[in-house]
Amino acid sequence: MTGRRDADAELRARLRRAAGAHEPDRARILARVERGMAAGGGTGGHQRPSRALPGWARVAGATVAVAGVLVAGGSLAASTVSGDPPAPRSVAAPPGSREPGPLRSAGAVDPHSNEFWAQSNITLRTSAPLTALTVELRVAQTGSVTSTGAWRSLPEADFTFTAGERDGFLVYRWTLRPGRTVPAGEWMFAGQYNHERGGRDARGDRYSATATAASGRHSVKGGFTPGESG
Incomplete structure (x- = not known):
């Protein structure tokens, strides 16, 4: 068995x-x-005897x-199959970044803004340390726009800061002091201001940032989500 x-x-x-x-x-x-x-058997048409298997x-x-x-x-x-070479195929390249360099950015009106007051947020992301950085926020003068302050998530002592009106804008500017470094990461810069009652349209506001990293000088810029704050 x-x-x-x-x-x-x-x-x-x-x-x-x-x-x-x-x-x-x-x-x-x-x-x-x-x-x-x-x-199967022997010759001459005669089968050869054999033991049954x-x-x-x-x-x-x-x-x-x-x-x-x-x-x-x-x-x-x-x-047969391997003798035919495979038909050539075109492979689409993966989409690359249209903003080369270590910087990425976004602008948004803070959701806690109200009908009298607003805050504009600039989110700056860097994948490499920065040895120089200037961030500028330009808030369009839409009526009674006056500064009430500003802040940034990086150490205050690392930056010089100015705020004032120029060419129809309230301009906030943060500049990294010589010898200081911005580490890789995500950082926020925010400007606060009063405005006329009833909310405010931020479509005319702008921001920009210029920076220096080991790979050279880089810059980003943008606007804020259209619509009224408050």
């Missing part, structure tokens, strides 16, 4: 390997091989022949 189990296991293994390579009509091929084995042995022998046919067919198919 042990021999039969081993043969059965070998049969299943060979069938699995052969099936993985090709998919012809296995039943038809197996029947044809078994008929050929049963008809167990059924499992006949099936195993037929399977070896079938596996050889299947493997040969699979190899032929593989060589």
Whole structure:
């Protein structure tokens, strides 16, 4: 019984390997091989007497022949396919940044602004340390716009700060002191101001930033989300 189990296991293994390579009509091929084995004999039309083989042995022998046919067919198919070079494909390049350098920025009116007062936020992101930095916020004079203060998330002692009106704008400017460094990270600069009652349209406001890193001088600029604050 042990021999039969081993043969059965070998049969299943060979069938699995052969099936993985090709998919012809296995039943038809197996029947044809078994008929050929049963008809094989001596010369002169007389069969040579032989001892009958167990059924499992006949099936195993037929399977070896079938596996050889299947493997040969699979190899032929593989060589035929591999002979044709794959059609060329065009691969789209991933979209790159349209703002080269370490700086990224965004401007927004603070959501806590109200009908009398507002705060404009500049978010500056840098992927490299900066040895020089100037950030400027320009708030359009839309009526009764007056400064009420400013702040930044970096140390106050690292910057000089000015605020004043110029050319129809309330201008806030932060400048990094010589010898100081802005580390890589995300930083905020904010200007606060009163304005006429009833909210304020920030579409005329602007900001800009210029910086120096190891890779050279870089700059960013932008506006603020259109609409009224407050």
